[in-house]
Amino acid sequence: MxxxxxxxxxxxxxxxxxxxxxxxxxxxxxxxxxxxxxxxxxxxxxxSPASAAVKTDPDNSVETILAVAATAEVLATIVNTLGPEKLGNRLDKTTLRNIRAAAQQEKNHYEVLTSAGVGGKPVTTSIHVPDEVFSSPEALLKTLVVGDQVFVNAYLLGLTVFARQGTLSGSRFARYAGEIMAVESVHRALALQSLGQLGNDRVYAKFAQREAVAGLPTTGAPGFYKIMDAVTVLESAGFGFGKAGSKPGQMYTYADVSARTPSDPDVNTLMPS
Missing domain, CATH: 1.10.12 (Lyase 2-enoyl-coa Hydratase; Chain  A, domain 2)
Structure with missing residues (x-):
């Protein structure tokens, strides 16, 4: 004991x-x-079973986690940029601004993760996005709730792996993961609130626990201990990474979409500590 x-x-x-x-x-x-x-x-x-599972999975390496995180930020930048473009007149003013600000933040996360100081390399910068994501405000917001929870789970996993390195770079990466995870939790909360649900519904950010929010594709599903499971969850929702997804949609590239990602003058803390 x-x-x-x-x-x-x-x-x-x-x-x-x-x-x-x-x-x-x-x-x-x-x-x-x-x-x-x-x-x-x-x-x-x-x-902790979660701790043991994280440690023993061979894919839970620093390099793989950074690659998955960078690729996820590509997806998030694309969805949060395109959502307001396609649904702008159907989103209330506050929701519209929040999603546009999230696009800026996801783009910043990608740039930091792929910087020389971190060294993340995305698997692809071309993402197949299902058309249904942009079919209605509700569909977009539910996608953001599910996606941001996947990101929270992935960054918590990354924080665990990075901290275990026992090095200065490991502790720095762990701190970056914590700082990004906190922002992804805010994105999730704001999307839930825009759906008319309680935004601050977590006492702790969810890692291994089952999804308690009703009405989501992931309701009742547990969190994951293996970083590649983040990809599996997103692919099951119809996204494709460098290839067509399982649902009708369109391929978008980060370079094209991020060139028009908006900037909000009130977004601050533009670099991790």
Whole structure:
């Protein structure tokens, strides 16, 4: 048992010192079961299933995670730029501005990830986007909710892998992943809010847990521990990376679309720390 879990159980024992020893043991036993069921005890004891799964998958390398992240930012830049272009007069003013600002932010993420200081190399900069994504404001917003959750999951996975490097560059990449993940969480929250749902619905950013939001293609699906599963989720939604996707759509290139990605004067903190 680790120092963390020892401290936790000693605290329970101390707070209930007026109870019998049998009662205190039962409280500790019940707390252990509750924490284990929530996946928290594994974090305290260092035997989290998620941690083990992340560590053992051979594709969870720094290079592969950066490649998937850069490619995902290509997709996000394209969708967030095109969405307002295609649906502008059907989106309310606040939603329109938020999505346009998100396009600018995703483009910035791509530029940082592919900079010489980070070294990410996208798998492709050509993305097949299903036509249904732009069929209605609701379709676009649900796509953003699902996509941004995939990105949150991927950056949390990346943060774990980068931090394990035990190097200065690893800690820097972990911090970048955390900073980008925070912004992707905001994008998800704003899209949910524009759908008329609670935007700040997470106590913790979702990693391994099942999707609790109703009415999404991913409702009830668990998070992923393998970075290539991010690609699988997006492909199952009809996106194609450098090739046609599984649903009718069109191929877009980053160079063409990003050339007209808007900039909002109120967007700030333009570089990671």
């Amino acid at each position: 680790t120092d963390v879990s020892n401290h936790l159980f000693e605290t329970i024992d101390r707070q209930h010192r007026g109870e019998s020893a049998a009662t205190r043991r039962q409280l500790i036993k019940g707390t252990s079961a509750a924490l284990a069921g929530a996946g928290i005890l594994g974090l305290a004891t260092g035997v």
